Structure formats: C-alpha cells, structure tokens
Amino acid sequence: MATRPIRILGLDPGLQHTGWGLVEHDGFRLRFCAEGVVSTQAGDDLHHRLLTLHNGLAAVIAAQSPDEAAVEHTYVARNPESALKLGQARGVVLLAPALAGLVVREYGAMEVKRAVVGNGHAAKEQVQAMVRHLLPGVTFKRADAADALAIAICHAHHRSTRNAFSAAVARAAS
Numbered sequence: 001m002a003t004r005p006i007r008i009l010g011l012d013p014g015l016q017h018t019g020w021g022l023v024e025h026d027g028f029r030l031r032f033c034a035e036g037v038v039s040t041q042a043g044d045d046l047h048h049r050l051l052t053l054h055n056g057l058a059a060v061i062a063a064q065s066p067d068e069a070a071v072e073h074t075y076v077a078r079n080p081e082s083a084l085k086l087g088q089a090r091g092v093v094l095l096a097p098a099l100a101g102l103v104v105r106e107y108g109a110m111e112v113k114r115a116v117v118g119n120g121h122a123a124k125e126q127v128q129a130m131v132r133h134l135l136p137g138v139t140f141k142r143a144d145a146a147d148a149l150a151i152a153i154c155h156a157h158h159r160s161t162r163n164a165f166s167a168a169v170a171r172a173a174s
Helices: 047-065 078-098 109-116 124-134 145-172
Strands: 008-011 017-025 030-039 068-072 103-108
Touching: 008 047, 008 145, 017 047, 017 145, 030 047, 030 145, 047 078, 047 109, 068 145, 078 103, 103 109, 103 124, 103 145, 109 124, 109 145, 124 145
Parallel strands: 008 068, 068 103
Antiparallel strands: 008 017, 017 030
16 A cells, blocks of 8 residues: 655755755655745844744745655854844744644754765765755755755655654564
C-alpha cells in the first residue's frame, strides 16, 4: 500500500529575508514543490516587520499546505542588537507553522550540512550544488530559499530515520 507523500516546509529565519522551501518526500524520493522568500523593509518598525514576516509565512502555509515544518537554528553573536532582532524573527518563524497545527522540528546548521552534503563544514556553494542535485530542475531566487530547501531535505532524512527506528521498536515489542 502506497503512502501519501509528506509535504515538508523548510524555513531559514531572517529579519530581512526569511527563506522557505517546500519538498514532498514519499519515504524514498524527494520532489521539489516551491520556494521563495518573505522579505521585510529595513526602515520599518520592528513590530511591523515581525507582523509582515508572520503574515507572509501564514500565507505560504495556507497556499502550500505543508504537513510538517523544519526551522534552522541561528547562531549570531557578533552584534547583540542584531542577535536579539534575529531571535525575535526566529520566534515568529517557529510560531507561524505551530499556529497552523504543523509539527515543527529544529536543526542546527552543521546538522543540515551533514544531512545534505555529508560534511558539517561544507561551504554554502556545496550545499546549493547538492540541493540542485537532489531536487533536479530547482532554481532559487535567493540563497535564503536554497538554505530553506536544504533544511527541508535534512528533515526528510531525519524523519525517515525516526520512522524506521519507531517501526523497529514496535516490531520488537510485539
């Protein structure tokens, strides 16, 4: 019996540009569905930028109907004010899919690179090349969207492993 492919929304948080990428995964194969970026205006007040980010993500979720979401952890420590603003944007990025009732998982940058390229210290160009290889025909308007697709791919791989492990535990218990 064939199972319905799961639609995974990858999200790369940013206050200026939040990338998103949607893939379908049937347990074996990945298929590219869509990608894009939700952008805010640097001169706007922070509360307005966060609202723009939330409304944009809510619209993507409503239009694309994902089943699950994956968000990248962000690590920025150079400028405390920038780190705080990025943290607030990341909170919105985590909240939007949760409000839509989606399962939300988080992955670190090295974990994403390891899942997509096989090397946790891979360069952005290597990650983008592997995203293109794993999702033939994909083009992305911005690097943020490519990163979001990589996050979705990472979640697909981890999800398969988690499901296989759960099935093995269930078989062993019966």
